[in-house]
Amino acid sequence: MRALVTGAAGFIGSSLVEALLEEGNDVVGVDAFTPTYAAERKRSNAASLARHPRFRLVEADLREAPIGPLLTGVTHVAHLAAQPGVRQSWGATFGDYATHNILATQRLLEALRESEVVQTVVASTSSVYGVAVHAPTSEDATPRPISPYGVTKLAAEALLHAYRHAFGLKLVALRYFTVFGPRQRPDMGFHRFFEAARSGTPVTVYGDGEQTRDFTYVDDAVRATVAGLTRAAPEVIYNVGGGHRVSVNEVLDRIERVVGKPVARRHEAPQPGDPRDTSAETARARRDLGYAPQVDLTEGLRRQWEWQRNL
Secondary structure (H helix, E strand, C coil): CEEEEECCCCHHHHHHHHHHHHCCCEEEEEECCCCCCCHHHHHHHHHHHHCCCCEEEEECCCCCCCCHHHHCCCCEEEECCCCCCCHHHCHHHHHHHHHHHHHHHHHHHHHHHCCCCCEEEEEEEHHHCECCCCCCECCCCCCECCCHHHHHHHHHHHHHHHHHHHHCCCEEEEEECCEECCCCCCCCHHHHHHHHHHHCCCEEEECCCCCEEEEEEHHHHHHHHHHHHHCCCCCCEEEECCCEEEEHHHHHHHHHHHHCCCCCEEEECCCCCCCCECCECCHHHHHHHCCCCCCCHHHHHHHHHHHHCCC
């Protein structure tokens, strides 16, 4: 394939580009290098990719840049570019979330109408579920996001349904559940936990720490994304979870064992928009995408620590 990957310098995006290149594909990467976190982190990811002869990087903001030329000769698209983060999506920053997550997606879908692209995967999130009634949660559960971020990602999913119905575009949305691993954004939980362990400072835990998440190693998320690009997926929505639903306290206990020293914990009030528990039912992804997570939580933590300690 000749793939276009948006958000190519980010956490999951750069890992996906590497996987596609290793499989012998040509990749065009697009990234706006937005200041969500330190730009040098993304620049470093992009620099390692740029050394590959089958990779080309385009710096562009999909909210305003012409998208049609980016699709010339492209057969598959992975749209991972987005404004991430639940807690930061409240208040005046919502406009950034609306334009990055909804407007940019709609502009891409319009361009796809005039392209020869075979299949497109769009990154979504477990945040669309909000407070799930059942655990594990299936794709048939009614989404009720409890954060502005989740609202924008659900709106992007609705656009996929509309364009698939109206124009027959082959579109797949993957609802990632709490992805971790090397290159994780510095604002995300595991990255903050490891930095606290490294520096010996207390880590902030919102709530009592008994809230649970379905943690997904980045390589498993990438494998699901590649399958979404290459398999004939009959559904629009698929959960991608790691099968590692554990509490935050248990994660910190495991990090202590990986790092070899204790992590002090400071508890604060739960944050608006954070669900108490998440858990992915992945039977649909197993059936249609052949998805099966391969990296367990402790091994994934070890790999993230080996990467992060060398930053």
